[in-house]
Amino acid sequence: LYRPSHRWYLYFHEKILGSLIGDPSFALPFxxxxxxxxxxxxxxxxxxxxxxxxxxxxxxxxxxxxxxxxxxxxxxxxxxxxxxxxxxxxxxxxxxxxxxxxxxxxxx
Incomplete structure (x- = not known):
């Protein structure tokens, strides 16, 4: 389980990585x-x-x-x-x- 702040951190981490690699659908596997x-x-x-x-x-x-x-x-x-x-x-x-x-x- 994650604190809400950790969920937001992961969300923005995925968005930043997606923008860096040019893939807006990028998501960390879970x-x-x-x-x-x-x-x-x-x-x-x-x-x-x-x-x-x-x-x-x-x-x-x-x-x-x-x-x-x-x-x-x-x-x-x-x-x-x-x-x-x-x-x-x-x-x-x-x-x-x-x-x-x-x-x-x-x-x-």
Whole structure:
């Protein structure tokens, strides 16, 4: 999650970069993980592009859902269990927090 000021920073950063390269449609790649299609590793990370990593563990590729609490050596979970775990993690880290610092992070 980003503070509103960070969202504006990224917006203007994209606009400036787009004007420098002459492409008004330029956008930084991002992973919209909270949409249904974003629950799987996006194609831009699986094809040989600048975002591709040949050492990435392919067992996390579609049709396997991204496991937000994955740890090496853990038991294999069903898609339903991964989905439930992910929803629980996001609820506990976003909706359940009461202090602004827990949501936005602390000053550094």
């Amino acid at each position: 992973w919209s993980w909270d949409q249904e299609g974003g629950r799987y590793i996006p194609d831009m990370f699986r094809r040989e592009t600048a975002l591709y990593d040949a050492k990435r563990n392919t067992s996390h590729y579609e049709p396997t859902r991204v496991d937000l609490i994955y740890s090496p050596g853990s038991d294999v979970k069903s898609d339903k269990q991964i989905r439930e775990d992910n929803l629980s993690v996001m609820y506990n880290n976003v909706a359940k927090v009461k202090q602004p610092d827990a949501f936005f992070g602390v000053r550094y």
